[in-house]
Amino acid sequence: MWDWLIAPLQYEFMVKALLVSGFVGVVCGVLSCYMTLKGWALMGDAVAHAVTPGVVLAYVLNLPLAVGAFVFGVGSVWLMGWIQKQTRIREDAVMGVVFTGLFALGLVLISKTPSNVDFLHILFGNVLGIPTWEMVQTLVMGGLTLGVLLVFKNDLLLFCFDPTHARSIGINITGLHYLLLTLLSLTIVVALQTVGIVLVVAMLITPGATAYLLTDRFDRMLILAVLSGLGASGLGTYLSYYLDAATGGCIVLVQTLLFFLAMVGAPKYGLFRGGRRSG
């Protein structure tokens, strides 16, 4: 067992991969609590797909990928809001239309760009081959996102729980709404290297959902989500090394497994609970 853990660490790429995916697991773990509680699962998926053309354009124009992702992330949300105002189509349908449309644009752009192997990495992640400067970029952006999330921890919680009250005591909830969207866009960029666009939504939801099954206190939920995000990233990366399988897929599989374990075993809300209530 010890050997199983230590042996891969002689390779630099494994050390880097573990560092990056572990850190991504932590950042996503924190954000996923808010996504779960706000009911933004579909929103997360929508924004993750909608950033694709932005990432491609940024790559072509030699800008930081984060800039492209950010512009398209926030832009797509603005576009969804605008369409909803103009028509009588429901929010989920608007999201479906906008994010698939933007994702399609991204795919077309990819197919028209030379050297499009890089974009496969954006779609499916490539943490085992992450270059050092991208690793640094990921760590810095992730650190920034994590810092802002922790500073606004309580305001964001209030925003998720009772925006009316927040507003009635003069807290700027439009600001918090866009802050959370911005953090969502940034987290997606941070997670792209590890799991890719296709699976990033799992990172944004599953750890929070798992933790929600295990506790009914927010602070504990945060800790459990971070632990499950971190654990899944680490274990998933090792599995991917030994099985020679896609890293993003392995990480998400472990996360899903943790979710089902929590669902079966949770003391209070699990299938075999002995707890106080059945809800």
Add this chain to the structure above:
Amino acid sequence: MRQPPSIALENVTVTYHDQVALHGINLALPPGTIVGLVGMNGSGKSTLFKTIMGFITPKTGRVWIEGLPIHQAQKQGWVAYIPQSEQVDWQFPVSVQDVVMMGRYGYINWLRIPRPIDRRMVEMSLRQVDMLPLKNRQIGELSGGQKKRAFLARALAQQAHILLLDEPFNGVDMKTEREIIQLLMQLRDAGHTILVSSHDLSGISTFCDQIIFINQTILAYGATQEVFTPENLNRTFGVPLPGIIP
């Protein structure tokens, strides 16, 4: 010196995309009273609440909270809104204490790390509504009356002078209704101004000092025993309601 009215509206008109929801509203609610806001569904009760909280800017007219414009009064934390039960996610992972602490956010620095005084205020507010022993309960594990009391404690921790309750008796059993009314009367006696809306007449005349009858505009406003008449009920609900007047 005369105290300014708790809530004053001057010739307020509110529209939703050119559709008039409220017009010609003039009101001046005195401090330390319970005022019932009675009208049918769609008569503009919730719209009036949102206007008083500054969520809707009136098309014409002005709103004053204790003599100040709304947004200044908000910064002072003077107005508290107690949400309807259906608007709250009771599965949310917060305890009673966490919810009451949210009333302090306007006073705490931007990191929202509670100071000793905030903890004391939370404790005092919980005691005032008799919820101290339940402070560590997750909010979903409370009875209907306890849930309302938790949110009233939040309003007290906020040091709000004005409490707005939109249809607090919807889907609430008799015992819970009694409990809430009891507490509202205590808070009124402590000097709070309380505005309670209702789309029916269940018990409203028994504890409200004043009543506003509303249907897009104010049909009648005054002391309960003066305005609670068959004519006004008829004008408000459009049908005679025999047997309700004692």
